[in-house]
């Protein structure tokens with residue numbers, strides 16, 4: 001049975017890194033006879049330029065039809081000054097997440113032993129780091145209504161957004177997190193601001209309830225400000241963390257940066273059935289776009305996650321991950337992870353090396 | 359003319375650390391003949407235990423009458439399970455901030471050279487660190503209405519909060535930040551999530567407008583997820599950062615923890631006229647409360663900030679800061695900042711040492 005994968009290169013370094021990841025996917029597709037069909041569409045700024053919309057209908061239709069989606073990145077200064085807030089590159093990404101119900105965002109923060117020196121933290125604080133952040137991705141303040149800018153008395157403008165979660169949304173992401181913790185080291189830390197925000201009082205209550213169904217998983221709760229501190233102070237205390245959309249955005253980026261090599265970190269955004277969108281944790285990096293120096297490994301590792309979670313091809317995923325580890329052992333480094341004594345390679349040379357290692 | 363200072367020990371380690379800070383304040387009060395009158399009241403969990411309310415009327419009246427307030431910390435597990443959300447220790451703190459209009463929260467993250475090793479970051483990444491985070495403290499999602507937990511169709515509960523800022527609130531905190539940047543290295547980074555949240559689109563617009571009044575200050579904008587990453591990656595790129603209440607809560611704690619010595623960091627919360635509440639950046643640390651091992655220096659340094667910002671006694675402030683530096687040079691350390699070869703002291707011994715150095 002054939003499987004469909006939609007490829008969305010997006011903006012900035014997106015097309016460059018996705019090109020290499022696509023080659024890797026094509027290679028395992030034929031090696032393992034996976035029968036994957038590839039299609040490519042526009043999203044984000046690239047789609048705005050071509051069609052006036054960040055998420056064209058063809059793209060959304062192709063996303064619905066696909067078994068999995070590989071995304072590069074969206075956004076850049078070119079589109080930052082578009083006055084209409086509904087026509088922003090980011091709306092393409094948010095639109096797909098929402099339309100497809102990709103509520104479960106898995107963001108691993110793993111330190112590759114070969115890149116231990118790249119971290120800004122002391123080696124003893126981060127060596128062996130392996131955290132998984134589970135972020136709710138289709139609710140919370142990102143999508144809450146009402147929202148906008150309105151005029152108050154006297155013509156004073158006021159901007160407003162709504163942070164909202166219902167029990168079912170919380171329970172759904174909670175289960176993803178408990179299951180993930182069960183498959184790892186059985187410790188789950190739920191992050192909220194239950195001393196100030198009512199919506200997170202409900203969050204904490206539901207997580208506590210769910211814990212009864214997972215007696216083998218040890219649940220703890222932490223306020224978001226403390227969680228940010230603890231990630232800096234002693235990140236290895238965490239196994240799995242679960243939190244809402246906005247806190248997850250902030251904490252997962254902080255956690256990723258602890259490794260010093262955010263160019264290595266993939267992510268998955270899953271719906272209830274396991275269909276998903278896969279993308280690197282880093283953004284579109286417009287400052288280095290088009291120079292052929294971006295690191296394609298996070299996107300290549302996103303392909304591995306895709307094979308494992310959405311395409312039932314764990315063996316192919318293992319092979320890609322082993323190939324990535326091999327190129328690191330060969331001392332090949334893109335600029336972002338370069339260090340003394342290593343061999344600096346371009347985006348496509350890194351792709352070549354992974355293909356050769358496959 | 360006499361000045362009134364209200365002392366609010368609060369919960370956890372609050373009473374222990376405030377006791378030492380009070381002795382320091384009394385000492386400079388007589389040395390410099392400042393004519394400060396001290397009064398003490400209950401707040402937070404201690405006030406709930408005694409009166410049933412986290413912010414008793416006498417406390418609020420005393421806070422209004424005071425020229426400045428010194429707070430220890432509030433909160434602890436003892437009060438976490440109170441079902442009525444309006445009776446939480448934190449409501450005492452939030453109530454004072456709001457009632458007194460203490461909208462301008464100044465949170466310095468400074469690395470003391472004597473404590474450079476305490477950081478979990480590499481020395482070259484943090485040595486000489488000196489950032490000021492300006493956090494809006496009486497608006498945003500902390501105070502936005504509507505808020506609560508309601509039932510939807512089918513009896514499903516939904517929690518909700520409102521993130522709201524009007525132009526005037528943004529302009530007011532913006533000015534505090536631009537002024538602070540002007541008095542420092544003239545670089546201000548405004549942190550928002552303008553690619554997703556309308557309220558922060560307005561935030562960015564007003565900050566950009568204000569920049570015209572401060573041509574000598576270089577304004578930049580950063581998304582909050584990137585700001586969290588940049589604080590971990592290269593914190594010395596920042597001079598002053600300005601952001602809303604919730605993002606400021608998270609980022610200021612992360613920034614403080616970069617120093618590894620959060621027990622050293624004071625904070626100020628100011629109204630339009632310069633009246634303020636002063637408190638350590640760290641919390642009530644219930645796990646070590648009552649053991650006499652907490653670090654009183656952040657609270658003592660909060661007294662220095664109070665003298666400088668609210669009591670027009672800069673000389674006394676300088677003297678306290680010099681005394682704190684001296685006790686560090688004398689190798690005296692509380693448990694939280696202890697390292698090999700130093701002399702470990704208790705909370706009160708640290709207070710004694712500062713008094714002796716005065």
Ligand SMILES: CC(C)[C@H](C(=O)O)[C@@H](O)C(=O)O
Nearest residue numbers: 075090093094249553554583
């Ligand atoms: C681009 C942006 C809308 C997005 C988000 O905030 O979710 C990004 O930061 C991410 O984390 O995937």
Ligand SMILES: CC(C)[C@H](C(=O)O)[C@@H](O)C(=O)O
Nearest residue numbers: 195196225433448451452607
């Ligand atoms: C105790 C809590 C309500 C408070 C806050 O979130 O503002 C604290 O974390 C702080 O930063 O002062």
